[in-house]
Amino acid sequence: MSLKVLKFGGSSLSDAHQFQKVAAIVRAEEERRYVVPSAPGKRYDNDTKVTDLLYASHAAAVKGEGFDEAFARVEKRFNSIIADLGLALDLTAEFDTIRRNIQNGASVDYAASRGEYLSGIVLAALLDFPFVDAADLIFFTESGAVDDERTYEAFYELTKKHDRAVIPGFYGRAADGSVKTFSRGGSDITGSIVARGVRASIYENWTDVSGFLVTNPRIVENPRPIDVVTFRELRELAYMGASVLHEDAVLPVKAANIPINIRNTNEPDHPGTLIINNIRAASSSPITGIAGKRGFSIIHIEKDGMNKEVGFTRRALSVLEKHNVSFEHLPSGIDTMGFIIQTEALAGQGETIAREIGKAVDADEVELISGLALIAVVGRGMVRAKGIAARIFSAVARANINIRMIDQGSSELNIIIGVDEYDFRSAMNAIYAEFFPQD
Ligand code: ASP
Numbered sequence: 115m116s117l118k119v120l121k122f123g124g125s126s127l128s129d130a131h132q133f134q135k136v137a138a139i140v141r142a143e144e145e146r147r148y149v150v151p152s153a154p155g156k157r158y159d160n161d162t163k164v165t166d167l168l169y170a171s172h173a174a175a176v177k178g179e180g181f182d183e184a185f186a187r188v189e190k191r192f193n194s195i196i197a198d199l200g201l202a203l204d205l206t207a208e209f210d211t212i213r214r215n216i217q218n219g220a221s222v223d224y225a226a227s228r229g230e231y232l233s234g235i236v237l238a239a240l241l242d243f244p245f246v247d248a249a250d251l252i253f254f255t256e257s258g259a260v261d262d263e264r265t266y267e268a269f270y271e272l273t274k275k276h277d278r279a280v281i282p283g284f285y286g287r288a289a290d291g292s293v294k295t296f297s298r299g300g301s302d303i304t305g306s307i308v309a310r311g312v313r314a315s316i317y318e319n320w321t322d323v324s325g326f327l328v329t330n331p332r333i334v335e336n337p338r339p340i341d342v343v344t345f346r347e348l349r350e351l352a353y354m355g356a357s358v359l360h361e362d363a364v365l366p367v368k369a370a371n372i373p374i375n376i377r378n379t380n381e382p383d384h385p386g387t388l389i390i391n392n393i394r395a396a397s398s399s400p401i402t403g404i405a406g407k408r409g410f411s412i413i414h415i416e417k418d419g420m421n422k423e424v425g426f427t428r429r430a431l432s433v434l435e436k437h438n439v440s441f442e443h444l445p446s447g448i449d450t451m452g453f454i455i456q457t458e459a460l461a462g463q464g465e466t467i468a469r470e471i472g473k474a475v476d477a478d479e480v481e482l483i484s485g486l487a488l489i490a491v492v493g494r495g496m497v498r499a500k501g502i503a504a505r506i507f508s509a510v511a512r513a514n515i516n517i518r519m520i521d522q523g524s525s526e527l528n529i530i531i532g533v534d535e536y537d538f539r540s541a542m543n544a545i546y547a548e549f550f551p552q553d
Contacts, residue, residue, distance in 0.1 A: 116315035119148045121283060121305030124155020124163055125322040126379035127233055130198030135379050137240050139320065142382070147278035148312050151237045152301040153229025154191055164191055164229040165284075165298075172225035175216050185213055192232050203239045205232060224293040227285035230301065234282035246272060246279045252286025252307055254294050260286070260307065269311025281308055302363035306374075310366040317367050317374045319359070324378040325387030326351075326358060329404040333539055334546045340402060342388045342395060347402050347492050350528050354405035354490040364389075393494050393527075400495035400502050401549045406542055408535045410442070410486040411460060412519060413453045413468045416479040421448045429474045437467055442488075443530060445521045452519060454532065457484055486518060487538035490530045491545060497526040506531065509548035515541050 122136050140146045153164040167184045174181035189209050196203050212228050231247070238245035251272060253264040265286070272279065283301025288294035296303045302319060309317035327337045343351075345368050352358045359374070367374055368391060377386040420426050427444075434441060434453065443454040460467065464482045472480035496502045503522065506529060510517055519532030533541045 116145050117147055117312060118143065118145045118316050118318055119150065119305060119309040119312060119314040120146055120318045120320060121150040121301055121308075122152060122379065123301065123319075123321045124152040124165070126155075126320050127151055127153075127237070128155050128157045128161075130195045132379065133195060133199055133237065133240060135382070136237065136320070139379065139382050140241055145315075146318075148308055148314070149237065149241065149243065149280045150283045150301060150305045150308055151230065151233045151280065152283050153233050154195065162187070164188055164233075165226055167191075168225045168229055169222070171216055172220075172222050175219075175225075181216065185209075185216075188229070188232075192236065195236060199236075199240055201236070201239050203236065205235070208232060208235070221292055223285065223288075223295040227282075227293050227295050230282035230284045234280050238280035241280065243278050243280045244276050246276065246281050248282050248285050248304060249287040249293055251281060251311070252304065254286055254288050256289045258288075258294070261289075265307065266311055269308070273312050296362070297360075299360060300362075302359055303366075306363045306366040309372050310370045313370070314372055317372055318377055319374055320377045320379045322378060322380060323376075324381050324384040325376045326356070326403070328402070328550060329542060329546055330356065330406075333406070333542045334404075337546060338550060340387050341385065342390060342397065343402050344390055344393050344395065344494055346393055346525075346527060347494055348389060350490055350492045350523075351403045351405045354488065354492075354530075355407040356403065356405040359389075395494065397493065397495040399493070399549060400499040401491055401493040402495070403492050404489065404542060404545055404549075405492070406487055406489035406538060408487040408538055409457050410488050410532065411455050411457045411464055411482060411484040412486060412532070413455065413464070413471060414479075414481045414483060415451045415453075415471060415475065415477050416449055417475060417477045418449050420451065420475075423475075426475055427451070430471050433467060433471045433474050436470075437463060439463075439467065443519075443521045445519055454486070454488070454519065454521075483518070485535045486532050487535045487541075488519075488530055488532050489538070489541055489545065490528050492528045494527060496529070503529055505548055506545055509544045510541050513540050513544035515544070 155163045167188045170184040171181040216225050235245055251268045253261040255261045283304040285293050285295040326340045329337045371391050374389040378384055439459050441453040441455050445452050468480045468482040515537040517531050521530040
């Protein structure tokens with residue numbers, strides 16, 4: 115039978131009503147058998163996440179101040195969830211232990227992890243699933259990386275013992291035996307490790323949006339959702355500013371060829387976005403996503419015959435290296451070359467660096483152009499479709515926008531164009547409208 119791992123984010127578990135939605139989702143399919151909860155998140159805009167209350171409790175304890183107030187809020191959050199769910203569960207002993215441990219100098223990771231730990235106990239009681247502590251399943255090495263061997267061995271044992279379980283997100287056990295958390299938002303990583311560990315057929319990541327959108331809704335109004343995206347496309351989009359899953363959350367399932375399905379707890383019938391490995395998968399549009407960022411500069415170099423000069427690029431690059439500046443793209447012509455650099459990385463040294471490059475390569479001309487925005491048009495369908503670049507360029511030209519730079523990755527997975535920052539919004543909208551006309 116196929117087996118599904120479900121991770122629920124903090125907003126999916128912010129109160130009893132949300133817990134009920136989660137339980138209904140898990141119960142809806144027999145395959146949904148391993149569940150990874152976050153700590154209760156915000157119920158409304160300026161609410162505080164349980165994790166943040168725990169960080170605050172720990173910080174106060176370290177300063178020798180009382181932390182009763184923050185900790186009482188944690189207790190209250192859980193007690194009202196338990197009461198509203200009508201569960202016969204009493205966490206008093208757990209609260210006492212946690213309070214005592216924080217008081218007695220427990221680590222910040224221990225304190226922060228207790229939100230997921232308690233959330234897991236409550237969800238396990240609600241679902242009537244066994245609760246299995248993540249500290250007995252996920253292990254870290256001395257250097258702080260996940261200890262794959264010990265971890266996946268533990269999951270193998272788990273599946274022999276329990277055919278279903280609730281496993282709290284966000285933490286595991288350090289090499290010295292103490293509790294260690296991932297970075298913030300780390301329950302996504304736990305979900306991915308669990309999916310790999312139990313050999314799931316799919317990793318469902320339940321959150322408060324119905325998957326990824328084709329482009330940024332703050333730039334293009336009401337963009338449509340992406341139905342299927344590959345891991346590679348996702349990396350291109352994330353690099354260019356789309357906020358997607360943390361890289362560490364992708365690796366375990368990607369390695370095991372397990373797809374991720376981003377789903378919405380508040381709209382459970384929406385299929386969400388499916389993230390898959392197969393770069394050749396069919397796609398309904400040649401374009402999967404459009405992402406962009408402001409804040410780039412170009413150092414543009416011109417020199418007749420540069421293409422014949424051995425070591426030209428190296429000499430130019432050595433100047434960047436000397437200033438410890440990395441570049442993002444390097445579009446080039448026969449007699450021209452441009453280093454695209456994040457303006458911030460130039461740290462105000464742009465003019466100096468441009469001059470030094472000019473000297474190093476004996477250029478005919480060097481120019482620093484700032485105020486550039488880059489737009490990445492990403493799609494696995496581009497390789498097979500003809501004329502995509504032409505459509506992008508004419509859409510932008512029709513909007514009366516000058517393209518300052520073009521770069522097509524050799525993977526034919528993306529085309530990147532540079533426009534002036536003040537043209538950014540119009541260019542994004544023009545490209546979106548070309549490929550996704552309002553239907
Ligand atoms: N609760 C943790 C945080 O707020 C981890 C998570 O939600 O993924 O960062």
